[in-house]
Amino acid sequence: MQPELPVATSDDDVVRAAVGGDRKAFETLYRKHSDRVYGAILRLAAFDHARAEDLTQEAFIRAWQKLDGFRFESAFGTWVYRLAVNVALMSIRARNADPVSIVDDEHLPDIADLDNPVRAVERDELEKAIAALPPRARAVLVLYDVEGWKHEEIAIELGMAVGSSKAQLHRARGLLRRALGDTP
Numbered sequence: 001m002q003p004e005l006p007v008a009t010s011d012d013d014v015v016r017a018a019v020g021g022d023r024k025a026f027e028t029l030y031r032k033h034s035d036r037v038y039g040a041i042l043r044l045a046a047f048d049h050a051r052a053e054d055l056t057q058e059a060f061i062r063a064w065q066k067l068d069g070f071r072f073e074s075a076f077g078t079w080v081y082r083l084a085v086n087v088a089l090m091s092i093r094a095r096n097a098d099p100v101s102i103v104d105d106e107h108l109p110d111i112a113d114l115d116n117p118v119r120a121v122e123r124d125e126l127e128k129a130i131a132a133l134p135p136r137a138r139a140v141l142v143l144y145d146v147e148g149w150k151h152e153e154i155a156i157e158l159g160m161a162v163g164s165s166k167a168q169l170h171r172a173r174g175l176l177r178r179a180l181g182d183t184p
Contacts, residue, residue, distance in 0.1 A: 011076040019067050026067070030060055033077050037084040043142040044088040046131035055091055059084035085143070089157060092135045129179040133172050140165055141172035 011032070017025035037059055042052040063080050070079055130138060139158060143149040144165075149157075151165040158165070 012072060015067070015070060015072070015076050018064075019070070026064055029063075029076060029080070033080050034060065036077070037081055040081065040142070040147060041084055041088045043130065043146055044085070044092070044139055046133075046135070046138060047127045048131075051091075055088050056084065059087040062087060085147075086157065089139060092139060095135070125180065126176075129176050132179060133175055137168050137172035137175065140168040141176070144169050145173075 014025045014028050018029060038052060038056045041055045045051045045055060063083055140154055143154050151162045154165045155162045
């Protein structure tokens with residue numbers, strides 16, 4: 001069994017070995033970073049575990065294929081995470097999962113206070129509510145509220161205006177409140 005690297009260890013030497021064709025080195029990188037990547041993809045994939053596993057594998061295959069282009073300008077973990085999020089977002093686009101036009105606006109409650117957080121609920125109930133969001137609204141909510149991205153970054157990744165990202169987040173939060181029974 002191969003020892004795991006401590007969290008504080010830089011990946012640079014391991015990445016260099018992997019770029020040189022060392023599959024064990026890449027396996028080390030996979031083991032170190034796959035949980036975070038899977039978690040982000042799982043939320044973007046509406047908590048579909050099988051799809052998230054497939055997309056995680058696809059992301060790491062792409063990482064292996066593109067590894068020689070890694071420029072060491074950021075941490076490997078950041079690079080592979082962004083690559084994985086792009087894989088998940090491309091999957092959403094490929095399924096023609098367009099914005100939230102599926103949901104009927106007229107039956108949504110008016111949401112006045114965006115800063116009022118969703119009250120604590122069982123994790124399973126929250127996951128189901130997030131999974132039920134329209135794909136683009138879910139993507140914005142996950143990237144902004146869970147992953148900590150800025151609207152400018154989301155707008156670039158999803159090919160929308162910053163204002164559209166903000167509107168999608170507002171809508172996603174409102175749909176969540178409605179699904180969780182929190183009508184202000």
